[in-house]
Every structure is written in C-alpha cells, then in structure tokens.
Amino acid sequence: MTDTAITAETASAIAAALVDARRHAASLPDYPGPLPQSLDAGYAIQDAAINVSGGTVAGWKVGRIWPPLDARFGSDRLAGPIFASTVFSSAQAAPVSMPVFAQGFGAVEAEFIFRLGDVPPGQTRFSLAEAAALVAGVHVGIEIASSPFAAINDLGPAVTVSDFGNNNGIILGAEIADWAAADIDHWPIALEIDGQTVGRGIAADFPDGTLGSVRFLLELLARRGIAVPPGTLVSTGAITGVHAIAPGQSATARFGTDHALDCHIKSAIPDIA
16 A cells, blocks of 8 residues: 655654654654555654664564454554664563553563574565574563554554554563474463463464564565664564553563563653763
C-alpha cells in the first residue's frame, strides 16, 4: 500500500516529534501529524526517526499483525529498530531495570532473540532453511514495548511501525545450547507480572514460527536497503502476548523448564544534554 498523503517533509516532522518526546520522556497525547495509512508510510517515518535519533541500531524487533489487518496491510508482521543503548544483558543485574514512558504506552513481552552471522549482501529472498543457516545463536529474552504515545497500538500497525515499532529495549538472557535441535518453537513459555501469570504460549503459534520472523526481517531490510551486519539481533515476537506494565511492577519470563528472566520496570527519564 502506498500512502501519498504523507510527504517526505511531513514524515521528517513526525519523526522529529516522536524522537523529541522519547528524549524528553514526555507524553504525546495526540499523534504528531497525519496518521500513516500504509506500512510504507510508517517505515518512511521510522527511517527518518532513526536518522534523527543518531543512535546505533543493534537489532530489530518483529511484531505480529493480526487478522484482519494482515490482509489490509499485506503483511502478518512488522519491525522496528533496537538501539544498542537499550540492549541489556541479564548478567548485568538481577532483575534488570527497564524503562517505560509512564504517561504513554508500556508493555512487557517474552521473546526468543536470534543473533545473526554473516548475511550475504544483495540477497532479497530467503527460505526458512536459508534463514536458519544465517543464525549464529539464540537467546531467551524480554522486549520492553513502550512509546510516549499511549494509543500507539490502537491506531493500526503503520502507526506502531512509525515510532520504532513501539520498542524501548530488550534484555538478552542466556544462550540456548544447540538451539536448532532444541525445538524451541514448542517450548512452553509463560509470563508473570508481580508473581501472577498473565500469559502462556508457544512460538509455533506464529506463522512459520521464530524462523518465519527472521526470514521476514531479512527480506524487509533487503527491500529497505538496510545492511545487516554480523551480530544483528532479532527479537522474534511476543510469544505469550503483549502485557501492559507500569513503573514499579516486575515481570518474569519463563522459557521451558530451564530458563527464567526477570526485570523490574522504572519510569523513563529525559536523555538530553
């Protein structure tokens, strides 16, 4: 879908407003411009926002677009950048403190995070087997979804895409030994908030599972002309759902029988000189 209503100038203005709100940890009561009506328009704003932010992209989050919107937008997934400054290791602290925009949107998600090796430049289509061959490792993880705009997920996937795909960081947990033989897509995953289970699921419920997310991202980035350096992280999708969370709360993601990952939620603070 092509959105002719949003010009490059308008996309840049929206991107600047979104990035400025994040830098000031401010609330956006309204979307700062006309709503993007297509994924192309959302990614155009996202590209401009990445440029404005000046941050180093360490990886990408992949999210689900559910029916019937997948048919309308021509995709069952979306993506957003994960900046290096927002990647935390579970070895740094237990639990890891992660920020959300207190007056905006905040959620926690249990995800498998893939680490890519050498991706051949120029390749635009990938089979699941080809995507698997490019994986250097897989970790358990948590994504923090947060935006200064509280209604980000209520106005369609193009809006979600425009503000970094609603990403505000990840926790990189333990690496899974021999992930390809571990059948991770069928591991039972559970997410708890303040000790109460709020969601359960398996990654196999995603179309083509976790590798479907990796393939989707590789093809999307190829179309957008974005390079994929070795070590790029791919957070492959919310296995148990997207669970609202607020400052002061804590979450635990449980992966199978052997892995658990904890985090505590704090308020985002301004990041300005």
